[in-house]
Amino acid sequence: MDEIVLKGMPFFGYHGVLPEENAIGQRFVVNVWLACELSEAGRTDDVSKTVDYARVYAIVREVVEGLPKKLIEAVAEDVARQLLTTFARLQSVTVEVEKPGAPIPGIFGQVSVKIRRDRA
Template sequence: MDKIHLNGCRFYGYHGAFKEEQTLGQIFVVDCTLSVDLQKASHSDCLEDTVHYGLVFEAIKKQVEENKYILIERLAGAICQDIFDQFPLVQAIQLKISKENPPINGHYDSVGIELERERA
């Protein structure tokens, strides 16, 4: 299956298990890989034959910036569901969400989760 990648998408949101995260917010970094059959688009050169990654970016942004979840696992699930609902050509999604500055005492680059979902 062919892939469309959106890497290092950065958004400000209010997700987390701690009250401070839900009040102060933080940056969330999202990497998204969509499995899509791109054969038709590779011949037609028509946007209608692919998935408009600008619109996918906006769908992710809306979930991260307009909603509030305790778990980033739930945020990721909501993003996947929105993508499946809005983009029928998407057959599978690999979605990674990272927090660079969670309230954890220690030294690290980031913490996060990754989901893989397939269209039912």
């Protein structure tokens, strides 16, 4: 299966378990891997035979900047569901939501959740 990958999409949202996370907000970074057949798009150079990256970005942005959730797991799940619902070409989608500023005492680069959801 071929893939379209959008990586490093930064957004500002209000997700988190702690009340201050919901009030102050923080940065989230989202990466998506979209599994679909791309050979026809490659052969024909026809944009209608692929997935519109701009629409993918808009959906991810709407979810991350939208209604607050407690868990980044829920953010990832919502992104995956909406992408699979919107794009019939997708066979599966992998979504990674990074939370660089997670309220964890200690030094770390990031916390992230990565899920894969298939069409079936």
